[in-house]
Amino acid sequence: MKSLILTGLLAMVTSFTSFAGPTIELPGRWSPEKANTWYDEQPWLVGCNFTPSTAINQLEMWQADTFDPKTIDRELGWAADIGMNTVRVYLHDMLWQQDSEGFLTRIDQFLGIADKHGIKTMFVLFDSCWASFPKLGKQPTPRPHRHNSGWVQSPNFNTLKDVTKHKSLKPYVTGVIGKFKNDPRVLCWDLYNEPGNGNSDDRIRKIRKEAICLILLEHTFRWSRELNPSQPLTCGGLWTGEWIGPNSTHLSKFILENSDIISFHNYEDLHKTIDRVGSIRPFGRPLLCTEYLARSVDSKFETHLPYFKKNKIAAYNWGLVAGKTQTQYPWASLSKKFTAEPKIWHHDILMPDGTPHIQSEVDLMKSLTSKKQIPSSQ
Template structure:
């Protein structure tokens, strides 16, 4: 009898110990994951309910940067409607668009009204929207009002960062960035036409070729701090859409040598996002590397013909692995992204024979008809 009682007590003790270990393990896992971050299961359930997402980073051909796109005096819904109709005809079902905190601070109601109009137009053509809240790329000194004329034949010569570099450096001023981020997300957090929130584009990019001499030495640290806060600000609102931020340089493989910026973006995003402007071999390598994170993968930027990163070479890789594919550029125009990056250091006097980005001319005719036919075919296949 005593022996049986001893065995029973031993079994109960072992069971309690195992339950305790399971609890500690699950507690450890939950502490490692933001409580409002989507689980891997939820992320895959959401992603598997989407079509293959293929689209472009969208800027109207009449706008040189995101401020010119959205400001009341230069917002052109007729141009947007025509160009998104062309995007729909190609088969695109998503556009990634950049916002800016200065527009919110200047006139939040007017800004929302124009975003409403943009989303309404996109929805007319069954195109979902992926807004970008913050951005580390190009000119650190943004300003409202009439934008400078683009430098002739220079790639993205007037694109501006968000926030202004002085705002980024002054962390005590970030309450207004919180108001902007939460104000935008609160407006659309239950809107099915807004598909994904892109919290931060290429955080910490120091734009060495064009603006490196103007960037603070601690920009990467500031960008990481802002990215952490902005994820927190948005998660407080519990939006129905997934959150993401892009990795774009350095090592992305899990391990001790991954940068703090990349680690946070990859481990805290609901969907893993990367940018690639390299050849098919490197692109395939990066896709397989990112599969380690066991989350759906989005390529938020790709396609630069001059680096061997073409639709014909890259889209089959993305289709095979069901990676969402959002190329840079659509209709060539004031952004001049059909010119290559080296136009910042090399003089061009006319349109390059080989376009770098972009797909259509301002009148809607393709730069390469065979390229457009290929995109249509691979999307429908």
């Protein structure tokens, strides 16, 4: 019976995907001129993917019992001190279901703290990565020496795989964006992080997951466009495979034809990063690298930051303070046993007391930014 249900589901997904594929540009997209005018008003955007060191994942960051404004304030202060003016921050749909009003209040509190430090926020609504079946409440303790051992997907896989449940997510999308759609403290909206990514627990082939994520992404763009936010929309979905060309996917094409500003992830060396940028530069829209910095595979501050600044490509490295996400450990720690921190960290910049992991990296960032920050909206 389960196999028959799965077969039916995949047939439905294929049907949806064949419908979604030709649907390229949805109404309401910003023109390149509008997007570039918006971008010209920004300083060079430099920041990080931020989770406070006291949170293992999105749920622990935002739930009422573990929301930690004191740590957020301290760590965003450190971010500003080294020249950052923006952060990319993950939300989660289950937080809306748990306590929508409280969730919005905490988001507003976070924005107030960030704004105090001259930092604007890019919020991420959905995420395809890591644990497939998150649960509200107390979150697990980190697995020792393991990279990102507690991060969770949004929505959970049971909701994602049943396309008939996708519309239940609309109140979350419209509730959050609707509340802050004209808030100058919000830089932009990243609707879906790496759609199609995942892990073996997803129990479905990657190509099928990508197809299902495309359906949800299209819904999310439509719901967001209906609100007409003053901030641009993007999707952190350019991260693997061929983005442009005969082997590019419907998902990549859809993202490139619907994002107001184009964001991408690249953990490769500078030469490969430059090639990636060259492939999407012809779209004539602002470019934001919303994930980079993997020292163990030659994605480094000293190579990438000067290039990003010269070309006014926004730069968001992964991580700020080494904490419960343990992303100073490399991806190899998922399959290989580590008993101590690597000498050279994979991600992250600062130790828990604010001391730089590598002082020269912080000095470089300060020199490139001259600590110029986005003016406070207050």
